[in-house]
Amino acid sequence: xxxxxxAQNPEPMARSPQRALSxxxxxxxxxxxxxxxxxxxxxxxxxxxxxxxxxxxxxPVVRIAAIEGCVVDLPLDPAQNTAGMALMALRKALxxxxxxxxxxxxGIALGSGMGGSxxxxxxxxxxxxxxxxxxxxxxxxxxxxxxxxxxASGGRHGDNVGPMLLGGxxxxxxxxxxxxxxxxxxxxxxxxxxxxxxxxxxxxxxxGAYQLxxxxxxxxNLSLMLAGCWQGDAGLVREGLNDVLVEPRRAPLIPGFARVxxxxxxxxxxxxSISGAGPSVFGWFxxxxxxxxxxxxxxxxxxxxxxxSDTLVSPIAGPSAALIDVERKA
Amino acid sequence: xxxxxxAQNPEPMARSPQRALSxxxxxxxxxxxxxxxxxxxxxxxxxxxxxxxxxxxxxPVVRIAAIEGCVVDLPLDPAQNTAGMALMALRKALxxxxxxxxxxxxGIALGSGMGGSxxxxxxxxxxxxxxxxxxxxxxxxxxxxxxxxxxASGGRHGDNVGPMLLGGxxxxxxxxxxxxxxxxxxxxxxxxxxxxxxxxxxxxxxxGAYQLxxxxxxxxNLSLMLAGCWQGDAGLVREGLNDVLVEPRRAPLIPGFARVxxxxxxxxxxxxSISGAGPSVFGWFxxxxxxxxxxxxxxxxxxxxxxxSDTLVSPIAGPSAALIDVERKA
Numbered sequence: 001x002x003x004x005x006x007a008q009n010p011e012p013m014a015r016s017p018q019r020a021l022s023x024x025x026x027x028x029x030x031x032x033x034x035x036x037x038x039x040x041x042x043x044x045x046x047x048x049x050x051x052x053x054x055x056x057x058x059x060p061v062v063r064i065a066a067i068e069g070c071v072v073d074l075p076l077d078p079a080q081n082t083a084g085m086a087l088m089a090l091r092k093a094l095x096x097x098x099x100x101x102x103x104x105x106x107g108i109a110l111g112s113g114m115g116g117s118x119x120x121x122x123x124x125x126x127x128x129x130x131x132x133x134x135x136x137x138x139x140x141x142x143x144x145x146x147x148x149x150x151x152a153s154g155g156r157h158g159d160n161v162g163p164m165l166l167g168g169x170x171x172x173x174x175x176x177x178x179x180x181x182x183x184x185x186x187x188x189x190x191x192x193x194x195x196x197x198x199x200x201x202x203x204x205x206x207x208g209a210y211q212l213x214x215x216x217x218x219x220x221n222l223s224l225m226l227a228g229c230w231q232g233d234a235g236l237v238r239e240g241l242n243d244v245l246v247e248p249r250r251a252p253l254i255p256g257f258a259r260v261x262x263x264x265x266x267x268x269x270x271x272x273s274i275s276g277a278g279p280s281v282f283g284w285f286x287x288x289x290x291x292x293x294x295x296x297x298x299x300x301x302x303x304x305x306x307x308x309s310d311t312l313v314s315p316i317a318g319p320s321a322a323l324i325d326v327e328r329k330a
Numbered sequence: 331x332x333x334x335x336x337a338q339n340p341e342p343m344a345r346s347p348q349r350a351l352s353x354x355x356x357x358x359x360x361x362x363x364x365x366x367x368x369x370x371x372x373x374x375x376x377x378x379x380x381x382x383x384x385x386x387x388x389x390p391v392v393r394i395a396a397i398e399g400c401v402v403d404l405p406l407d408p409a410q411n412t413a414g415m416a417l418m419a420l421r422k423a424l425x426x427x428x429x430x431x432x433x434x435x436x437g438i439a440l441g442s443g444m445g446g447s448x449x450x451x452x453x454x455x456x457x458x459x460x461x462x463x464x465x466x467x468x469x470x471x472x473x474x475x476x477x478x479x480x481x482a483s484g485g486r487h488g489d490n491v492g493p494m495l496l497g498g499x500x501x502x503x504x505x506x507x508x509x510x511x512x513x514x515x516x517x518x519x520x521x522x523x524x525x526x527x528x529x530x531x532x533x534x535x536x537x538g539a540y541q542l543x544x545x546x547x548x549x550x551n552l553s554l555m556l557a558g559c560w561q562g563d564a565g566l567v568r569e570g571l572n573d574v575l576v577e578p579r580r581a582p583l584i585p586g587f588a589r590v591x592x593x594x595x596x597x598x599x600x601x602x603s604i605s606g607a608g609p610s611v612f613g614w615f616x617x618x619x620x621x622x623x624x625x626x627x628x629x630x631x632x633x634x635x636x637x638x639s640d641t642l643v644s645p646i647a648g649p650s651a652a653l654i655d656v657e658r659k660a
Contacts, residue, residue: 173550209539220503
């Protein structure tokens with residue numbers, strides 16, 4: 001792929017007078033895993049996200065100038081930062097002579113299970129892509145986003161970066177993104193309790209051996225849920241959106257989880273589970289009003305467990321990452 | 331469900347003069363698992379199947395009068411026979427006062443991995459259903475078919491009976507059948523080597539513990555394959571139809587498996603794997619001609635391993651079970 005991408009992006013002999021000098025992009029939050037699709041399924045969420053401003057620089061490096069917003073104690077070393085690593089991978093693959101300087105504005109809390117590291121990574125890639133002679137299609141940024149994500153989680157999984165790149169509900173496998181259709185009316189309630197659950201700790205809860213029967217049950221549920229999305233059949237999603245593999249192992253890490261989930265189900269959720277590695281909890285609903293009412297009830301359940309929380313309500317067919325502005329040479 | 335079904339089928343005070351006395355049905359063969367959908371995905375296959383003739387009798391019992399065809403040494407005790415057990419379950423659920431007498435004609439070899447026990451079971455149910463005052467829709471026979479299948483395999487899995495009831499490619503979960511669309515042009519080559527692989531032995535090869543990573547890889551493949559079917563995208567099926575969980579554990583039980591699979595792949599298979607519990611091997615193809623050529627090459631590969639074989643080529647959207655004839659009271 002690298003040679004092919006590089007061929008599409010030759011370094012020009014003379015720069016175009018309209019060449020972009022800097023660009024700013026926003027990538028939304030996301031619900032990773034969606035319960036039954038561990039590491040392979042996710043959807044974007046409107047209403048929160050990270051911003052990245054990327055400036056073209058002559059030095060052949062990636063530099064992080066600043067990290068602002070709701071998280072500020074992240075590493076400025078680009079090789080230790082998801083966004084920095086993704087831009088380094090982009091530079092290398094395309095054989096770019098120029099570099100990038102990056103300012104991140106974090107809008108998603110660290111360790112929230114809402115895809116914060118992925119959001120920085122995708123925002124930076126989308127902004128940097130706008131500075132290329134021939135910007136790549138969003139799908140072609142996927143591999144670089146995976147390299148960035150690996151810094152945060154130690155593994156290449158695209159269930160957060162995939163939906164941010166394409167928008168909506170996305171199946172994200174090792175080297176392929178497939179958008180899964182969902183009705184516009186379906187909404188998600190996402191509730192973020194004010195506590196940090198480290199991804200590494202949440203992954204440690206999954207260590208150990210599994211039984212084949214667990215996998216059969218989970219893959220039956222995943223298949224029913226996907227069938228329900230393709231057919232727009234909420235009844236199938238209701239049957240399938242039930243994580244019997246991962247949720248039971250991670251739920252003990254989230255105070256009040258059972259009551260928060262029950263609050264969602266009591267408000268006609270098609271299903272509810274842990275967003276990404278947690279501690280955020282999501283529910284899927286057929287109507288926006290149901291999701292709004294459920295979000296309040298879910299937050300109240302977290303309050304009973306002693307946790308303040310924020311809530312988001314978004315279409316499941318949420319937005320993709322997008323450019324906010326581009327500054328061009330005069 | 332039982333009470334509901336019984337209410338739909340009250341025993342009449344006076345019998346209709348046109349009441350059916352006996353009926354004969356054919357259920358096709360099937361490819362269970364389809365590689366990546368262990369215990370939950372299957373499709374029917376035209377060109378082979380079991381027939382059942384069911385006669386209404388006054389005694390309140392299920393009786394197996396004879397088993398004919400390519401397998402004759404099966405138990406006549408209905409409680410030990412998949413078809414007998416399914417009819418017993420039907421009688422019980424509907425509270426029928428009359429009984430059934432059954433003659434099975436086996437067209438599918440025992441232990442072939444082509445759904446032979448499921449075929450008998452479904453053929454008997456479809457024939458018996460035609461004798462009811464108000465025949466049930468095919469989906470409603472699923473639970474009885476699962477009870478029959480459990481006699482043969484010790485577990486309730488519907489990846490063979492489901493496709494036989496609905497036809498085509500079917501997602502068959504604990505209590506739900508969903509037909510998955512596939513293009514009419516897509517064909518399957520199914521090659522049955524002349525050896526018996528007992529389902530129980532094939533299941534024993536799957537004992538032991540599994541790693542989460544294996545599940546993630548397999549469910550990614552399953553999801554890609556389902557996406558490819560829903561979108562009619564052979565490229566997605568090609569990526570997804572790759573069993574990394576079950577096939578590696580069962581392949582050593584099938585002489586020559588690797589070469590047979592390679593023969594399918596050499597003929598542009600979208601994927602190839604073990605049919606059901608084996609030893610039959612299937613491949614999926616975009617065109618009938620490819621499947622025909624591949625079937626011959628796959629049989630030749632089995633011959634190299636010292637095994638004669640039969641071949642079938644069928645649309646993946648294969649037939650459902652169907653009535654052949656119904657005899658009515660004069």
